[in-house]
Amino acid sequence: MTHIWKHRLFWPLAALITLIVVNSVARPRFLSITMRDGQLYGALIDILRGSAPLMLVALGMTIVIATRGIDLSVGAIMAVSGAVALTVIDGSNDPSNLGTVLVAIAVAVLVALVLGVWNGFLVAVLGIQPIIATLVLMLAGRGVALLITGGFITTVNSDPFSYIASGYLTVLPFAFFISVAAIVALGVVERRTALGVLTEAVGINPEASRLAGVRSRGIVWGAYMLSGVLAGVAGIIYASNIKAADANATGLFIELYAILAVVLGGTSLAGGKFSIAGTVIGVLIIQTLDSTILFLGVPSAQSPVFFALVVVLVVVVQSPRMRRVIGSMTRRRSRPEPDPDPERDRERTGVAA
């Protein structure tokens, strides 16, 4: 209890809770959840469902960032994956057949995996800087997606496919279960096997890790493959939601939101230590903020400004300097005069001498 504010998840959680409180004050209905036909509805449920694509992409991004990398191509991979899935379904005789949909998903994820392998090859084998290596696919990927759909926005009517984003499994949206499955699977793989600590080792110091016998190349390569696959699934969810493959709009700027979610969750862009729980909170912050903007009726032209303001606030509060100030204020609460940072003060007065 002594140093709760020093826990790495304290500030992300505080930001999320603050957002939820602000929302529920502004609009009491925010917290209400209603049961209709055995299915739960409400703003919070929408957040859980709507966050699924970003959640998947941000989880992959977390691991890539932990290896000192970055994956800018996730949005493009989503577009390709969506295009592949819809093209397979569109080209079949029976779009509503569950088998068709499963094949489409499998092919789309496989293509996404191949794109991840490509990214990993550029970074881990050829040694190209991650930001450049993934920029290639970021720029080229949407072109590939357009090529697959023949330059059109492919639309389909397929109930099994629509179920992915809109359907309910028992009382909760199916997409939410995809998120949870990904979080749990990644958590288990990273923390129950040695992958987590070896990934962190590679991210902190690739050469020291290599000398210690760590397969650095394989770990880095694997991170990009994972990121590709998760982006592929995210692309399928996105396409399922709009029942279409829109190569230009799918996953637009999602790489930036994913990076933001990772950073909000306390994982450093310098690589090394990462936090899956932090990323989950980061994604929920972004998604809640998104629906806040809708709730508050911020005109869509100004919504990016509002979004940016809140993000800046959250990031500033989390910065090391602010943490020190807040930390020492809390420590010295009992003292008569507030004395935010005695060392700096002393330094300043010292100049006179």
Place this chain on the structure above:
Amino acid sequence: MDGAVGAQPLLELTGATVRFGADAALDDVSFRMYPGEVHSLMGENGAGKSTLIKAITGVLPLDAGTLTLDGRAVRFTTPQEAQRAGISTVYQEVELLPNLSVAENILLGREPRSRGVISQRLMRERARQILADLGLDLDPASTLGTHPVAVQQLVAIARAISTDVRVLVLDEPTSSLDLDEVAELFRIIRELRARGVAILFVSHFLDQVYEICDRVTVLRDGALVGEYLTPQLLRIDLVHKMLGREASDFKTRQRGRVEEPDAPVFLSARDVGAAPGIRGADVDLGEGEVVGVAGLLGSGRTELARALTGISRLDTGIIRIEGEPVNLDSPRRAISLGVVYSSENRRSEGILGELSVLDNITLAVQAHRGVLRRMRPARQRELAQSWVEALGIRPPDLDRPAGTLSGGNQQKVMLARLLALAPRVLVLDEPTRGVDVGAKVEIQNLVGELADNGLSVVFISAELDEVLRVGDRVAILREGRIVETLASADMTVDSLLALVASPDEQEV
């Protein structure tokens, strides 16, 4: 020698106290430097040397006490202010920008401008002038990172003295220099001393302290032990004062030398060549034998170590383990054959500073087991704990980030990581560089004990007496070739020095 010492100190620190939380890192310490003297600050790691340096260079504020420069009280709040007052520092780890040119590094932040624009031409000229003053022949336009660490160190000194320097602080400046370069540095120090600069020379090498320093201030546990004239202080007394114990406690344990010459050879290398520097090297390493490697900087010490441990690939030659030819094409492969390497660059190739001591120690074992066979946490803890105890790692806190440990303890953590693999061959590259006297002796003793238990060790060090003391035999490297391998019992430091440094006519 102290003819230059005037009546008034150039820099004086009185009653200096620096606290970190409840602990005093520096407790009521007084310290003075006169113009035109070389002054040494001695003490074990953690004695407060770094803190004192930081206090006089404006990195840390004083909690109590005063600092005077030329008799006037001063207070620096940033290193820049101290620098403007004429106090420059060169730190142990070179803190320059390897991707910039030599000239840019020397004049960084003080670039000469013409009409408001940085003039590359003027900058190179000035840098060339500064380097020439130091007697250094170096192209100012060349990229700093392309030069060896030793040269970078000299550039750091050039940078420090390019300002109007009155007090020059050199923190472990010789730890990566070889004999010639140390001589070069000493020439520069003497010249600066003649100009009236006060030089604070901090080094673990007693020989160098006695060679260059006029005066010594000894610290222990953050407190002042005393200030002495170097010629009047016996070495044994100095060590005693630093450690607060009798030096005899630290005598190296003499281990039973492998007397029979035909102890089974565990690893043999024949005609090994590896880019950039190693040619035709033959090494035979017996079971339980310690082979020391002696050579000047640039003689290929590290390259040899890397060729033997799979870090760099062989261009020519063959390595056999117990008679079987092996292909050491990666560190991973070498580790699986029981051959491990401890790098001389603790920070860039060894310690993972942000990970805990526990993760650092178990890393190699875990990497060897593979991703899927994770060690149980209880087993990890047990393993790490046993090594922390066996090697005396301080503080014995498994969850502390390894980067916060002192140099000697980081070195032990690296050793623990490798020893946990139960290797057959341990190649140690400068394992005692930058560690204090106590830890150094502990590491030397440890090598002896490991060899007694059958481990074969290759021990590389720039310090010849250490190589002789630890090694059963010593391989002498000159320009990438092993010119001779001799029993260390047959050599003295002087005869080894002659072999290491002698020109090629001695070869038959």
